[in-house]
Amino acid sequence: MFLSVKEMEVRKVRFEETFQPGEIDFSSDAVTQSGPLRAEGVAELLANTDGEIRIKGRLSVTLEAECDRCLGRAQFHLDTGFDLFYRPSETLVVEPEVAIDEGEAEIGFYAGLGMELEDILREQVVLLLPLQRVCSADCKGICPVCGRNRNETSCNCRVEPANDRWNALREISRG
Ligand SMILES: [Zn+2]
Ligand SMILES: [Zn+2]
Structure with a gap:
């Protein structure tokens, strides 16, 4: 789902989406989604800012990865709120040596006309994953x-x- 800044100029954009496994790519993080990812919230353009967006909501998903200790299946259930702020990339002072991959929205800023909700959710899920991936604490x-x-x-x-x-x-x- 595209969160359009143009639309936010008129009203807050509410979202309530369900993503089936495979719709969001987690392959580079060595996890697979084992059930639907649900997300709901509001995206709004903040008044008196240089196009700053606030995206506030909640996500829940169950993921599966390999247990660090026994190599068995480790499951993680995430159910958490988020409150994120993004500035348009034009306001960033870009160092010449820093290459910005336009296909990938970095957390903290957005390029162009808005953001893909899927990209935001993927970032959040990866951040929320525990560093120690174990099937149970006493594995x-x-x-x-x-x-x-x-x-x-x-x-x-x-x-x-x-x-x-x-x-x-x-x-x-x-x-
Ligand atoms: Zn033995
Ligand atoms: Zn284990």
Whole structure:
């Protein structure tokens, strides 16, 4: 959905959209959307500014990624509000060496006649994703000895990294 500044000059633009998996491209972020992404809110042109836009709303989506520890499926449910401000790119002082990719709207400013809601939502979702992508906080991960998923099977491999570390320290202190 295109959020047109021209339209915002006349009235606030309300949106209430549902994007099915695949409609917004998350492939470069190693996540897939596992249900519809719902977004609703208002885009408005702020009075007494140089064309500054405020986009306020709420989004919810469920995403799936590979668990950092066990490589299984990790699910994330995001349901959050956002309140964003964008200035027209013409007001930016552009350093000569900074190339601006016109196909990609950077957060913080917009080019031309408005913004694609999809781009804004994609940025927000990527920002909201946790850095640690785990299937659960107590995921036991993969056994470094036999390679089994410890959440599914308990193996009898002896892994005592803590002891190894103490032994190594003892070796060092002995000189
Ligand atoms: Zn896991
Ligand atoms: Zn094992």
